[in-house]
Amino acid sequence: MKAVMKTAPKQGFEFAELPVPKPGPKEILVKVKATSICGTDVHITEWDEWAQNRIKPPLLYGHEFAGEVVEKGGNAEGVEVGDFVSAETHVYCGHCFQCQTGNAHICENVKILGVDINGCFAEYAAIPASNAWKNSKKINPKHASAQEPLGNAVHTVSYCNVRDANVAIFGMGPIGLCAVQVCKAYGARKVIAVNPGEYRRKLAEKNGADLVLNPKEDDVVKEIMDATDGRGSDVLIEMSGSPQGITQGFESLRPGGEVGFLGIPPKPFEFDWSKNVVFKGCTIHGVNGRKIWDTWYRSRSLLESGKVDLGKIVTHELRLSDFAEGIELMKKGECGKIVMTP
Ligand SMILES: [Zn+2]
Ligand SMILES: [Zn+2]
Structure with missing residues (x-):
């Protein structure tokens, strides 16, 4: 073969x-x-x-x-x-x-x-x-x-309370794009997608993102603050692995917010833990793979109900x-x- x-x-x-x-x-x-x-x-x-x-x-x-x-x-x-x-x-x-x-x-x-x-x-x-x-x-x-990457998105989002929440998703690779659909399916109020490449920003829009930002041109933190009544996002879904994206994601997260973290930074980098995590009182969930078989059942019901469409x-x-x-x-x-x- x-x-x-x-x-x-x-x-x-x-x-x-x-x-x-x-x-x-x-x-x-x-x-x-x-x-x-x-x-x-x-x-x-x-x-x-x-x-x-x-x-x-x-x-x-x-x-x-x-x-x-x-x-x-x-x-x-x-x-x-x-x-x-x-x-x-x-x-x-x-x-x-x-x-x-x-x-x-x-x-x-x-x-x-x-x-x-x-x-x-x-x-x-x-x-x-x-x-x-x-x-x-x-x-x-x-x-x-x-379904395997969809499962990564479902697993990541499932740790955070996205219902009626403002969710910022950094990184619009296929898993990030799936996460846009999953957050909408789970009743997020507003989904903000951040990605440097234009092709995938357009896809994010097609997949239902309410606001799409370009970190090369937009002041991402300010835009997210403005879009959330000055509060910051309730939930950060980190799918970029980019040190700049991760920092902006935390800076635009509201105090007490939740983070589903799947992106993999290429190497260690400097990060302000006291400002972004401790004083903010946020909760971070590191996510690896899919829950076996919990995530697969959740993915199946999202697909069967038509709430998530992998055709997009x-x-x-x-x-x-x-x-x-x-x-x-x-x-x-x-x-x-x-x-x-x-
Ligand atoms: Zn894969
Ligand atoms: Zn084992």
Whole structure:
């Protein structure tokens, strides 16, 4: 089968011809119908500092996908051949403290598909049966693939009380865009979206943001204060990872506000903790992955009710052979979610 591989510790990727994987005793083999590109895949392709420290080539990467189960190992339970599945990408151990206490998403032995173990940028993927999420056959495979990032947004927003609240969301990548829709679905009063790139600012508008700001031109803190009767946002959803964005997000958060923090800063940076956190009395929730399976059920009900439409997030449909084009679009920020078919 054709697969996107990182074969050597350097920038770039290769198409490789691999044998179709044989599912282990507790695994299933999935024929990939759709797979989507994540920011993580850009880091791996570009071979940045994070990738250099984390990735051990050779690796078949990619982690977002949906497809049909075509084979299962002898001890693979809960999934049948013919099921249409997506994958929870955090492969958890099941026996550490976090796993035993309902927090498997932050398992201390976690292995992530397409990061620590072979992933899904291929015609087939073998995954643990316990990581399979059974989709309704009605959901478009291209949308089913994007449930993983939607789950990041749902998980982040679920920690904060957004009902009737003024919410500022920094960073309009696909997860930030999903967060706009999720906040509206959960009854936010006003959603303010902040993003430097124009393409994604327009998408933020399409996804329902009430006010869209450009940090390169607008005085973001002042604009957010003005839009919230001078109070500041009630909730900050941080999806940018940008030191400037994070600082502006906290400076425009009202005292006592809540923060859902998913963005990953590229490296440590200086931040005024006493002013922005202590004296402000705000609450910060660090967010990693999705609650298994709580977040997936919440995402399902948002999709089934039509309150969230992933059709507004997926902007490009390519073939797996167009992977290089997908990475270029991602680097320029001129896309929402890019979905590929093998
Ligand atoms: Zn992802
Ligand atoms: Zn564990």
